[in-house]
Amino acid sequence: MGVVYPESQSARLGVVMRQSPGVTPWAKWVWRATAVLPGAADASWKLLRESDGVSEFHASTHNLELFVSDAEAYAHELQATTPSVYVILREVEGARTDKKPIHVLKVTVSPYEAQDYCDSGEEIVERVPMPASVLHWVTAFVDRHYENEPFVKRRRNELRTDRTQAGIGDARIAQLSDVYRAPTPIQSEEVE
Structure with a gap:
C-alpha cells in the first residue's frame, strides 16, 4: 500500500x-488499455481471456488516489460525456513485440494530471x-470536498485615466509630433 496523505x-x-x-x-501486435477492475488483487x-488472436490480460493493479487539492479536476472529469479513468503507460525499451512491451505506471481520474503526462511525450495516456x-x-x-467558486468580475477603480495626456510619444525624444508616426515617402530623383 502506498503512502497515506491527510x-x-x-x-x-x-x-x-x-x-x-x-x-x-512493422507492428506485429497492438496493445491497448480497455478496462479497469475495481478492488482487484x-x-x-x-491472462483473462483469449479469442481469435486477441488476448486480454490483467496487467497490474495500482492505487487510484484522490486528493482534496485536486477535487476541482475530478469535478471537471465528472462533467464529461463519459467520465473516464486515465491509464498512464510507458513503452519498455528493448522489449520484443511479442512480449509485454508496455509498463503500466499509474491510474488517475484527473484530466489535468493526464494532460501533464501527454505533454511530456514519454508516456502513453489512454482513457x-x-x-x-x-x-x-x-x-x-x-x-x-469541492466547492465551486463563483466567477467574480473585477471592477475598475474610480481613477479616470482618459482625461489627461501623459505626453506625446517617448519623452526622451524631443519633437513636436508622435514618435510612432507613419513614415513619409522618400522623394526619389528622376533619372532622365
Whole structure:
C-alpha cells in the first residue's frame, strides 16, 4: 500500500490490457488499455481471456488516489460525456513485440494530471470508461470536498485615466509630433 496523505482516499484498480494483431508489417501486435477492475488483487499479466488472436490480460493493479487539492479536476472529469479513468503507460525499451512491451505506471481520474503526462511525450495516456462503483466513489469525494467558486468580475477603480495626456510619444525624444508616426515617402530623383 502506498503512502497515506491527510485528506486523501485511495482504492485499488486492476488494469486490463488487450493484445490484438497489428495491421502493418512493422507492428506485429497492438496493445491497448480497455478496462479497469475495481478492488482487484495484485496481478502480473494474468491472462483473462483469449479469442481469435486477441488476448486480454490483467496487467497490474495500482492505487487510484484522490486528493482534496485536486477535487476541482475530478469535478471537471465528472462533467464529461463519459467520465473516464486515465491509464498512464510507458513503452519498455528493448522489449520484443511479442512480449509485454508496455509498463503500466499509474491510474488517475484527473484530466489535468493526464494532460501533464501527454505533454511530456514519454508516456502513453489512454482513457478507459469509469466503472459505476468508481464513479459513485469519486462523485461522493467531490461532493464532500469541492466547492465551486463563483466567477467574480473585477471592477475598475474610480481613477479616470482618459482625461489627461501623459505626453506625446517617448519623452526622451524631443519633437513636436508622435514618435510612432507613419513614415513619409522618400522623394526619389528622376533619372532622365
